[in-house]
Amino acid sequence: MRALLAESGRATHKHIVTQSPDRKSAILARNLTLSLGSGDGATSILKGVDLTVPDGQVVALLGPSGSGKSSLMAVLSGLERASGGELSVAGADFMGLSEDQLALARRGRIGVVLQAFHLLPTMTAQENVMTALELAGVADAGPRAAEELKAVGLGHRLHHYPSQLSGGEQQRVAIARALAPRPALLFADEPTGNLDGATGAAIIDLILNRRAETGATLVIITHDEALAQKAQRIIRIADGRIESDTYPSDTYASDKYASGEMA
């Protein structure tokens, strides 16, 4: 059954890629590889990933620890340079770009939410969001940051430092920070991993709602099957390869993006 799923996933994937050449893709990857280390100590992390994610889609990258899902996210978001293959993200060719060029490509176009929040500990909630806006070249960063924080329910916590916020609140600040420059793509790496069940669920709802409001493409990395079911599309990763690529519900299958691809 599993093998079958894997096979169908690959087939679906191929289908998507080959059947929608005219669609505008948020992510377009061909035979993507990633190796770390060199010589005898080299480890192959990604072993030829082909993937197309259309604009506005909500995708869950699902897989066990060590499967390579976080590494795939790192490469797709430009935090890591791929060792080989082709990669185009938000219309930019990521291959052959330097660290700095990747940073520029990320700036304002790609938002990242991480499991451990990674807020800047010496800045208040508002300053954390402002910093992202300023890096993206936004002029009125202060008021915009305050609006973003209000939108995630933290209007009363603007001037609190991360250490004065709960885990859930910190992740809300991270979400506001990631979405504030209105990125075309949002990556969320295990966004509920450090939170309890109820808070985690609220955070996922928040991410999905905010994504819907902004229209960004969302890639959630998780090992939580239930969370993955909330996505339009589930891509399972195992041993550095895409094991399956599926659409969990008819709702999403009939979604305008999905229908476009399935046609």
Add this chain to the structure above:
Amino acid sequence: MNWASAWRIARRELSARFRGLRLLLACLFLGVGALAAIGSLTKAINEGLAAKGRQILGGDVQITVWQRPISAEERAALARYGRLSDGQRLQAMASNGDTTAPVQLKAVDALWPMVGRLELADGRHVGAPAAGTAWIARGAAERLGIKPGDSFTIAGKPLRVGGIIAVEPDGLGEGFALGPTVIVPMGFPDGAGLTAPGAMYRSRLRMDCAGACDAAAIAEGLTKRFPENGLDVRTRDKASPGTETFIARMGDFLVLVGLAALLIAGIGIGGGTASYLEARRGVIATLKVMGATSGDIARIYVLQIAAAAGVGAFAGLMAGVAVLPLVVKALAGVLPVVDGFVLAPWALARAALWGLLVALVFAAGPLLAARTYPAMALLRARVAPVSGRQSWRWVGAGLAGIIALAFLGDGSAKTTAIFLGGAAGAFVLLSALGWGLARMAAHLPRPRSPILRLALSNIHRPGNQTARLVTALGFGLTAFVVLAVVQTSLDANIAARVPQKAPDYFAIDLQPGDEAGFRATVAGAAPGAKVRTVPTLRGAILAYGPAGAQTRVADMKDIPEDAWQLKGERGLTFAQDVPEGNVITDGAWWPRDYQGEPLVSVDEKLAKSTGLKVGDSVTVGLLGVERTAKVASLRRIDWDSFGFNYVLVFSPNALAGAPFKLAATISLSDKREHGLLRALTRAYPTASVVEVGPLLRDARGLLGQMSAAILSAAGVAVLAGVAVLLGAIAAARASRAYDNTILRVLGAGQRQLLGLLLAEYGVLAGLLALVALALGTGLGWLIVVQLFSFDFLPSWTYVLGVLGGGLALVLGFALGGSLPLLRTRPAEALREL
């Protein structure tokens, strides 16, 4: 991102994180503060010398001659430039009944003082005293037990105390004297018979043109016109050559101390910046995730470091300026410093610029390395540190700036070059040692004990602190050793230079015919006392060298620095036998009652510096008469014996007919008070008898003050060393916090962890102590021998004790600081990670 945006982010992050830059702040504060204070002090002294030069000299140009009045030609040569004031200086004995005291007699004419005013203790401002009256220094009043209105005698002539001197305007320019000053009207010494032929007095003529003449040109003209008159010519800008030499030497040393403090501070800045940025890894990676480029990161952290450096440097400047009035107050009696607040803009700018350049040199590496921290650091626990190799351009530019500033400074270029070279050498050596240690530790077989294994791996693992610790501990411990070496050497020099076995009394200006009576008086008052007498004359060396091809001193463009005996007049003597304590090193001494060709025996050091050999000849000028003698022998003189030592000793026939006086030393057989001083002063009123004890105390006091000044200046460098030491250990300790917590979770006991720390720091500190001992001893030798011309006499017990103290400080701080972490429950410690 532009600089304005970068500054906004930098400021936002800095407001809460200034603590992390405390080491950088403290180091810049100390380094810049030391340099600012040193620069301002040098300016205060130079300005003091310039502003007070005329006052110190008592005019614009001054000529001094020994044992004769100023000639009419000499007077005429000066008279056309301004008004003239005459004076005399001589050593004399003052008596009040049975109480006697040696005094420096200063005879002044009615024009004195031409510059400044003499202030008396009662507040009056006066000029020369009236006939039969004297202004006396407080010391003389105290020793003689007299007050204004009382009478006392000098050479049997009565004088009335007109007032006690409070401020003597030209006191600093008078030079060393064997007693407190007594100012009398011109004519008094002549009337008292103190200027009889052969008497050791100086005639002094000062010219005042109110600063409107070219003093240096006049001085040069005088020296050229009267090359063989034995004139000692001084000008307002070189009013006190002794003081200037001391200031120049002290200035060199202070610049060295400032540079050393700054260099050590630089190590701290490097370490402080690296630890700070290491701790910012997460933040940098987060900023990169948000799209910050390496250029943005560089801008943000350059601005942060620059802001902290600016604050540190500014605080240092303020402290340097603020501390100056205290220093000026302490030095006011010793050196001619400008009173009050001194602002030396160039010195302050240089100190600040130097501080910022040092910050650039030492912070460039860590800053450029931080630029390349990858965004992936957020997703992987530890990414191996990146190298700061691309920093060489910045480091090179900073170094070039530092060197340029060093050579633009007030200190001597040679001293600065030696220091910079030495510092660079030490830095390279310590860096190589750190690198070598890490490499060696990596290749050693793994010990079986897990603690030792971990200690060893801490030295070479990726991200190790070895190189940083080695440099910081190396420089810190070296500073300790240098200070100990310099301090104990100076103490030993003071003990050695001021002899323990000196005669008890000196007597000068005895008439040749008085010798028998003098000996009898001593024998009567102090039976068993040993008396030694020598004839004394004064004369200048006019020419020297092979007979017929002599070099005239007047024709020499530059007199070698170590041939100081060629400058001006010197004490000369003649003797039948080799003087006590002298050793003939070449040639032979003349036989008793020798009547042949005039001969002379020369100090071997003078012979070496001038190239004189046995068989050559020396010509001296004695009261206008030239006398030439053949060099019969060279002698080694024990200058430390504190007796009468002469560079030139003639055969008696060589100086026959020249007027001379006798000088005597008296060594008592016991140290009881014999009333000897009283008896001698009464019997020989025109002679001066000086008790040696108080002189030795004064000499010890002076050297002690000098040593204290040197050590307190060097203390700044050591303070910087301690800051760096503690900063480096704190940084290393912070990087161990994670390991220690995990080890505790895994079941390691407190003792095992302490053992681990002890093993790691013990190996490093032990090895570095040896390096510091070698480096510190070398640097100490340079300072003691090359800079201060003292003997190298460190007390090794003390030096090793200080080094041990430094080691204890390192280990104590490393272990003590880790105790709270080790005492914390593992669960608690985990939450802190």
